[in-house]
Amino acid sequence: MLSIILLTIFFHENFAGKCPSHEYSTPFNSSSSILTKQLNSFWSIYGNCEEKLDTTDNCFGDNPAWAEWDSLKFSWNDRNSYRDHGKTTLFRFPIIGINGTEGEMSDGFLWSWIDSERWPDARGSHGHVASYHFDQLPRFTAAIYQYYVWTGDRIFLQSILPRAELVVNFLISNMNGSAGIPINTINDGISENSRPSTYMDQVKSGWKDAWIALTFYTALNNIAALESVVGNETNREFYQSLADKLNSAFDDIFWNETTGRYAGWVDRNGNQHDSGYVYINLEAIARGLGNRSKADRIFDWLSRPADPILIGPHNGSTDVYHNIVAPRTTTENVRQSDWDGWSDPDEGRRPYGGLVESGGTMMWLTYYDVMARLRFNYTDEAFNILNNMLERVDNDSNCLTFNYEKGRIRDDFGEDFVQIGSNFPFPESGIAAISFLHGFVGVTAQIDGLKICPQLPSSLDFIQAQVNYIGVTLTIRVSKQMQPSSSYCITIPERQLSIDIFLGTCYFLTSL
Template identity: 30%
Template structure:
């Protein structure tokens, strides 16, 4: 290993003293880096150890929450180790400022907007402002910070280009002593401004054009850090890089920050000169594609990690970072991506590989290029969300996406969640954690309960049992499951075949609030959406009772299910329009705005007959929407419009509450699109219209995913789609995984039932065979391969070796009832 100090010529003598306040370099064939000011910089690697380094893979690594750009950090070189002396560490930031606002104030050309504020502690080293750009992706402005006031000394300034709408723009600088400061925004390009509190809370004093205002304040967050000295030892041993920190006090809390090259704007994700890594995988199975971080400031959730996270490089090398457990988060700037590790830095350089963890499931077919796209789509949408973190409106979708595959702690989490999620004495399943209602509108004024929580809870419990055959779970939870069903039968009058929502706040009129996942629309009264899930839960309940040996109860639920189906079609089928309506409100008024998701979800659960489904798809594919065009599918490609008729006049609380009514085509609850609905679309097509019809649609979705934006990231997507609520394609939509996972149900025809594993191959003409690896069923990891006339199931578990071949007639299926016996 070569470790170099920068040499100086003094009085004609070449010297290399042991301690210099200059730059150091490490180069051992595997790893090349240099450093100064307490930070490691410009790390490049060669996993072969031959010194053929690729582009910079880590731009910077430093201890704490930010690096101080200082040349006053001396170092020593001894025994292949660089020791940095008296590095100033910035850690444990505390925020002061104003993190609320009521008005976006636009910055006009030639104008300045400002905020005067005071800080009563030493250590402020960053300040950030909340910036609206009115959905523009090309706006710019400059921030400047002064000490004392507008006429004080300039501390720092930065130009911000292509600012994302509603983002925090951060200005950093060396730690300051306590005092008064003035922050100013100037030099706008395009629509840009500063969120301000005009009518609400005031902190400091607001300025405009250098003049103080008598009211209001600008939204800002100043961060005050603990700043302390430490010694940092860095060494490269073969393909591994280590760094140890010795602070002035062993009780100090800190971690390492890693900064990689990253171009936030645009759609490029594979050029190693711009983007170091293509994706990250944690040892707990979470998968984050860097495409999801494009045009964003970060993610709404963290990455769950036990000991390591693997970063797949774009430049021929991968890196594995050691992490001290917990949750890892990403912060995106214009030209960098930052994430934090533990107190010690330990990095391994590895040759590039596209492999995923051994436990990951994988689809395979006779078309390898299709497989590659499908599995990439599957991992990015199904495995990006952390385990858990959802509420009952999502339970059925998470069950369909996750209960058949393995991720560390996943099934254990879901078992506990289903055993303990809060249920009222009357059987109502709470909507949002320990809150009975949805977070908005005001729970003290309105009944904000959702009424899909109960059927989704029952469906999830059934699917958990069907995939695990955990009888102890079922017996421990059966009273809660029955209570949830009884709430629908008694409180919502479901024993008549159809549930009816309460008149108060859930009557289905514009004076009411939402009753399900579609939280801006006042579904209520007698709702087709809630009743589709009620119908599905009746079938699940019958299976649960049958599994417990209660044949009479099972028959009663199946009989009620048939009654529900009959009543559903009598009440909700709009024969003139050829589709199901949305709901009938408490006054008897029908609300039908062409809700595509109501129809595809009802069809997937088996409510219509084939002739009805043919009419549904005639409407969706061949009739005009409120845009005046036949564009239900062509507008967004990855999913149908959520509705085809403008519903801005049918919005909760008359369209004047927290989220006011939106124009058609501008919002994912009025003419926009949500990716999860494509999962039901594909499953419904496969069920009624055949595999070839469904596969054509599935490939259309996959083709849109294969576009440069990978159908994710911030505003705008490839074709101008606004992920700020016009469309929902990745975060914060964990249900998006239903789109790729529909392959399991639509084409492989795999369903776990209380009686066994039912497999009904439904392969499209284009595929000679198809299958899935690492399907987890009753604790066994299975590989299933299908043709139109055969099913093969293999398991390599030494304790449960399985190799079962079943020949079938085309279109037939087979129930495997005793797989666990081999």
């Protein structure tokens, strides 16, 4: 009996981390019990937020800039009616020209904040003048697409598609998106004149903004697909032609052959602004822009030494992944001329690495990091990134959450809450776990069915995810086959389905 007790203690101490989270929902499974627990625990904290620990976190962004991230989290499952909440919230977002909504901008402008045409940054160096943001515009359509393809809700689509068209047409007509890359004429991107234009609200991006452009690429492809659902072939062809134009224009405008990466934005004078924006580069590749050659150069850049961190427990580090939970947001300190200090503390801007937007990190980056690498079949590299994040969370006594109001501003590794974007105000962190569903299990919804393109890491024999598709629960398991070794077996017991596919191929579930 003593030996059993000692063995139990050994396994607990060596295979269980400090994170006290419970698995409130268990949509994920794998041949590794440790990975499975860590993944479901992470989802319970950062996904559906049922595990509160000592926080009162809301799992939704519930604001236009978070629309796509919310949809990535909740479109594929129906737990706690979160999916319905997400769909309903899209109708609450004010759009000029809809339901009597007015503003300083033209029809089709989706307000920057749910109750304000501008971002709530009218303080500090901004005085009483708040900023306009524009990244919420393409994210709105991307969110609609996710909710529709997972639910097949035609009433929802027919009700909201005119809003999506109006918003997309604002990007096309008012921001010159018809020429390829949208142009932000409010913020010209020139350091002395510009203001923040996106969720990264201390970075003075503007004019031709890569982050807005790459999300617009997704929105154009998505709205083209949605137009085909309602039988509007003319609109479909128009939007798809713009997406194809943007694909090539993106490389022409933003790629820098010398640095081997995409710049953050190009200002009105044609100058690229580049502080090594990791989030832009990973997301561009994950969304289907660029090619293998460019992706390899980006991955190589991320593997090389970056500028040394100047603050905190990682002071002096040149490792892009020193935070472990995700890569740095930038590999260089954002230039002071490109930095907007409206929310800097009284003592001034923190040194490089001291804030999430310049050398710090945010968990949601891991989703795009994993998906970018899986696009070119770097499966084990991608899995190590996800696994390292989960291990980091598991080895913190508060699961890497912070609670400023209770004075809990540092994690067990000495990192503080403005260096690591994890829980509130970062509800989008939960999308990191969705890389397991979208990437490794390989399940994505399209207008004509489920597409399953699995990639199993070498260390796992099977992986599994449970989804709610068109109102039906499906348990999708992908297992390695012994013979032939180059194949997978996909099983969906609810459909009495078992089918073998070769590695690198996909299975389409076109009907239920």
